[in-house]
Amino acid sequence: MDLQLPQVSAVYSWLAQVKDPELPVLSILDLGIVRGVNITENGELQVTITPTYSGCPAMDVIAMNIRMALAGRGFSKVDVQLQLRPAWTTDWMSEEGKKKLKTYGIAPPQRLSASAALGLFEEDESIVCPRCNATDTRLVSRHGATACKAMYQCNVCHEPFEHFKCH
Amino acid sequence: MTQEFKPTAAGLRLAYTLQLADNILILAHRLSEWCGHGPVLEQDIALTNTALDHLGGARSLYQYAAEQFNALPDAERTAFFTSPALQQALTAKGKAEEDDLAYLRDAWDFRNVLLAEQPNDDWAFTIARSFFMDAFHYFLYQSLKESPDETIAAVAEKSLKEVSYHLKWSSEWVIRLGDGTAESKEKMQTAFDERWPYAGEIFEASEADKAALAAGYGADLAIIKSLWQERVKSVLEEAGLNMPAETWMHRGGKECIHSEHLGYILAEMQFMQRAYPGMEW
Ligand SMILES: [Zn+2]
Numbered sequence: 001m002d003l004q005l006p007q008v009s010a011v012y013s014w015l016a017q018v019k020d021p022e023l024p025v026l027s028i029l030d031l032g033i034v035r036g037v038n039i040t041e042n043g044e045l046q047v048t049i050t051p052t053y054s055g056c057p058a059m060d061v062i063a064m065n066i067r068m069a070l071a072g073r074g075f076s077k078v079d080v081q082l083q084l085r086p087a088w089t090t091d092w093m094s095e096e097g098k099k100k101l102k103t104y105g106i107a108p109p110q111r112l113s114a115s116a117a118l119g120l121f122e123e124d125e126s127i128v129c130p131r132c133n134a135t136d137t138r139l140v141s142r143h144g145a146t147a148c149k150a151m152y153q154c155n156v157c158h159e160p161f162e163h164f165k166c167h
Numbered sequence: 168m169t170q171e172f173k174p175t176a177a178g179l180r181l182a183y184t185l186q187l188a189d190n191i192l193i194l195a196h197r198l199s200e201w202c203g204h205g206p207v208l209e210q211d212i213a214l215t216n217t218a219l220d221h222l223g224g225a226r227s228l229y230q231y232a233a234e235q236f237n238a239l240p241d242a243e244r245t246a247f248f249t250s251p252a253l254q255q256a257l258t259a260k261g262k263a264e265e266d267d268l269a270y271l272r273d274a275w276d277f278r279n280v281l282l283a284e285q286p287n288d289d290w291a292f293t294i295a296r297s298f299f300m301d302a303f304h305y306f307l308y309q310s311l312k313e314s315p316d317e318t319i320a321a322v323a324e325k326s327l328k329e330v331s332y333h334l335k336w337s338s339e340w341v342i343r344l345g346d347g348t349a350e351s352k353e354k355m356q357t358a359f360d361e362r363w364p365y366a367g368e369i370f371e372a373s374e375a376d377k378a379a380l381a382a383g384y385g386a387d388l389a390i391i392k393s394l395w396q397e398r399v400k401s402v403l404e405e406a407g408l409n410m411p412a413e414t415w416m417h418r419g420g421k422e423c424i425h426s427e428h429l430g431y432i433l434a435e436m437q438f439m440q441r442a443y444p445g446m447e448w
Contacts, residue, residue, distance in 0.1 A: 054325055055223025084227060085321035087328055120339055141209035142336065147216045147329075151209070167328060 032092025179378035188228035189279035195221035270440035345406025367416030
């Protein structure tokens with residue numbers, strides 16, 4: 001490989017190519033899980049990421065995909081560090097990421113996360129239907145196919161859809 | 168740990184970490200037993216999502232526990248665990264890794280509370296156990312996220328957001344069942360009355376709990392107990408259920424003395440790694 005050290009900004013542009021395996025429309029930068037990139041003097045790369053949920057099975061795949069994407073750029077040694085703190089929040093998702101989610105058919109997180117709130121039987125207010133933009137929608141289940149999503153249905157176009165929960 | 172051995176401060180911190188990790192690993196296993204058997208698909212998914220959150224937290228803690236174990240003085244490292252399979256692996260590898268702690272310890276090296284290992288039985292029993300454990304973890308993590316122990320604080324901060332979701336879910340089920348039909352109310356009350364004698368142990372300070380509190384990295388169980396009781400009381404009231412009567416409480420899990428249930432859990436959970444050591448997939 002070329003011994004010239006890359007710029008951190010170049011590494012970020014390569015990381016923008018790494019997708020969330022469960023939401024392939026989002027890059028890991030859109031998702032807001034990349035905490036930092038560090039290039040050592042010997043040209044070794046360190047990438048620090050934050051897991052979305054503690055048990056998110058996608059994290060191992062994401063770490064592997066980061067290594068592969070950077071291996072493709074000539075980095076045989078890439079150290080992917082997992083950082084738990086500060087805890088990931090949907091507030092870190094990019095605005096562009098939210099738009100991509102909506103186009104993909106998933107209602108993006110709408111409000112700022114209220115961590116550790118305990119109101120019972122509360123629903124997020126008027127989650128907007130990603131198909132017809134109606135605000136008249138209802139929660140079907142707080143839990144969906146992955147930990148980060150809830151299931152909703154639109155009362156206007158009747159389309160069931162997923163909502164990326166505020167977290 | 169053999170009785171004659173006097174644990175060092177580092178050994179007590181390891182025991183404390185294992186208490187935290189074992190509680191959520193065993194609870195995760197119990198919850199995952201519902202996978203494919205939930206009453207409706209959404210609740211089946213809710214339970215498995217919750218199990219996965221616990222499992223993720225447990226992994227972080229076992230990684231930390233393995234690090235601590237590997238740094239213990241030789242004599243203490245030899246005496247800390249007495250499970251033969253784990254000792255064999257340690258002799259072969261010279262160090263412990265997260266999976267060794269999950270898969271190669273026998274019941275007498277586990278420190279989870281007895282409540283976590285109690286069987287699912289019916290839906291009401293599952294909800295009662297979850298509600299007691301979720302309320303405990305909610306207040307525990309709120310306290311531990313301020314711990315000067317970086318790793319424990321980070322896991323607590325990360326898990327707190329998830330546990331508040333779990334606690335909402337289990338609280339709502341308590342209210343739904345208690346405030347539901349005569350039958351659902353009776354079943355929920357029975358489950359609470361039956362599981363109540365296992366709740367006391369959670370707040371009884373073990374040697375590790377005492378050391379953690381004294382050294383400043385643990386939580387004060389007396390404070391957590393009063394917050395927990397307040398929470399349990401208010402949800403049961405809203406559900407129209409009675410607080411179970413004060414009674415004799417089971418104990419032992421934190422000191423590695425378990426009910427017969429844990430052996431069956433481990434037999435299932437550990438089978439693959441015992442039959443095919445070190446296998447990956
Ligand atoms: Zn619609």
